[in-house]
Amino acid sequence: MAVRGNPDYPVNRGYLCVKGIYQFRALEARDRLRAPMIRKGEIWKRVSWDQALDLVASKIKEAVAAGGPHVVGFYGTGQAILEDYYCLAKLAFGAIGTANLDGNIRLCMSSAAEGHKLTYGSDGPPGNLDDVEETGCILLFGCNPANMHPILFYRMRRAKLICGTKVIVIDPRITPSSILADIQLRPRICTDLALLNAMANVLIRDGLVDHDFIRRHTNGFDEFRETVRPYTPEAAQEICGVPAREIERAARIYGEARRAFSLWMSGANQRHTGTALNRMLHSLALITGNAGRAGANTLSLAGQCSSMSGKETGAYGNLPGYRDFQRPEDREELAKLWGVPPERIPRRERPFQALEQVASGQIKLLWVIGSNPAVSYPDANFARQVLGAAPFLIVSEAFHPTETSRYAHLVLPAAIWGEKTGLFTNSERRVNLCRQAVSPPGEARPDWWIFGQVAARLGHGALFPFRDSEAIFEEWKQVSRRTPVDMSGMSYEKIESRQGIRWPCNRIHPEGTERLYSDLNFPSRDGRAELAAFEHEEPEEKTGPEYPFRLNPGRVLQQWMTRTRSAKIAELEAEVPRPFVDLNPSDASRLRIKDGEQVRLVSRRGQALFWAHLTDRMHPGELFVPFHFGEQTANFLTPNIVDPISKQPAFKGSAAVRVEKL
Ligand SMILES: Nc1nc2c(c(=O)[nH]1)N[C@H]1C(S)=C(S)[C@@H](COP(=O)(O)OP(=O)(O)OC[C@H]3O[C@@H](n4cnc5c(=O)[nH]c(N)nc54)[C@H](O)[C@@H]3O)O[C@H]1N2
Ligand SMILES: Nc1nc2c(c(=O)[nH]1)N[C@H]1C(S)=C(S)[C@@H](COP(=O)(O)OP(=O)(O)OC[C@H]3O[C@@H](n4cnc5c(=O)[nH]c(N)nc54)[C@H](O)[C@@H]3O)O[C@H]1N2
């Protein structure tokens, strides 16, 4: 086995990230799960698929008989294939009738989804990746693509070299991405809403806004202007520590560019004001007329390879096809398409928060598919306690044991990337076909097969007549028809020959859609976009003498998430083998901490050990740690504080911690 890039592919142009190059090694790791296993106390026993699937079905039946369909909960992933997600959504909503389906996408992109819905009237990022080459100015906000989206970064670097594209970076840290910056603003962590307000203030003050565009295509400008009025650059300097003249300079570069393109990720999404920040980033683009045109646009990046597919098919956030749980017409339409009674399709008032609802006793059976929340969930001590106390826990995984599967009553072996054929929608709505290259190990099966087998044992086999993933896609196409994510004009063959197609793709747009809203007719009630600005808000948990630092947990290039794969790839593991903490030398010298020494970080909830790395790339008073390392995860420290609208956890900046010398 080996992996090589495809120079003709329009997204990566043949370039690969180190993780992509070596990923296949993880497929052969020794801890691959090869058969279903049941846990009795501490003992794991191998069982047949029939025994495992019978057990799942009987546990679901038992739980539903005692408490109704809503006691069954699913917590999914952003790393499976579109066909897996569609079957998961059909099993939950169409067969069982529970609304309680959610996944790690909540930790990743839910503030972005709410930002789109509230600004434009629908989820879906307006821009695409080609905008990087079409624009005169890139605004990089709260993301570090040099490490997290390296291929995109390569395209940015090339655009800058060839076209002289201006780059503005807004991040409290100096990161490997900072190398591209014409200007970097370094707000103190969790203060940049004030900074964006001040940029808007300057744009309005200096006449750099597009009043004609605002009048014709937006609502709410007067209120927007009033909200940002007190946020002069000087006032913002007080809050975020960025010199007023730098805020002005960045605002002018952005406002004077004929085409400006903003990109963002976790630094905006994983915040207690995540939805507000997303709306503000859209608003900055809208007031300057940067909408609908090539290079004049916005793109909130996706983190996982197929989190977009999860959102499209209903495995996270909405009913399939961005249908609304609350709209009777949407539920009826879906019931009709599936041939199930309309009352089967559940309603949902607010997002399902999986572990919280297990903790409160509402969920009696939790099925985790492709996630490791014992490491990745905020307040990991709480997460582990809940997982350990769940009445019945099923985990579908490629590896075992993981920090999460250890708590399972039953583990199911999943085929993963490279071992199954299916679709991945990337950040720019491009649906890509990925063909199976190798056989799954042992008895591992695609997730969609597992869901269909369980449905059959619940008496709903007729809903899952699929022999292969292409048959699933053919059904999904019909379900997606006339929705924002319309894929009815696609087929496996067409997707492959066009090298991916961006939705919507239908009779009107047979080749797909390069950019959303290029006619500036937004899918809102009146066709206009909603501007909105918000007051700066301090994080809930305060720093003080006992916990003087703010924690900034994030990622590194060579590790992937909770390391269930990257730790098994020697080439990657050798580069970053242990958890480190970046801290400013002035803080370190006060605490008498030397570079390379092990220290303990302590918050109000827990503690973990890290190797100190002294760097003036950090502000004093702030600490960067990777969240990847299971036994020393940053999430022992983070609080379970969420954005009030999206319910996305505020991983960034919300924990107050102290550093202890050992
Ligand atoms: N190598 C690797 N690549 C990955 C992943 C991985 O695990 N490993 N994970 C993937 C996934 S799922 C995701 S979601 C993406 C995440 O991709 P990114 O969002 O780019 O990565 P992070 O390191 O989480 O955080 C990005 C930046 O946010 C900044 N930040 C923190 N607080 C603030 C703040 O208050 N304001 C601003 N403006 N910025 C702030 C941090 O300093 C950090 O540099 O990466 C994807 N790519
Ligand atoms: N402190 C802090 N915490 C964070 C973040 C942060 O920045 N800071 N980031 C958050 C974000 S953005 C994210 S996305 C989450 C991610 O956190 P997790 O959801 O825990 O992500 P992974 O570790 O990638 O776990 C995914 C698992 O799915 C398995 N898998 C892969 N493909 C498949 C498949 O096709 N089927 C099945 N059944 N399994 C599969 C893999 O083996 C892997 O073990 O972490 C969040 N947690």
Ligand SMILES: [Mo]
């Ligand atoms: Mo993510």
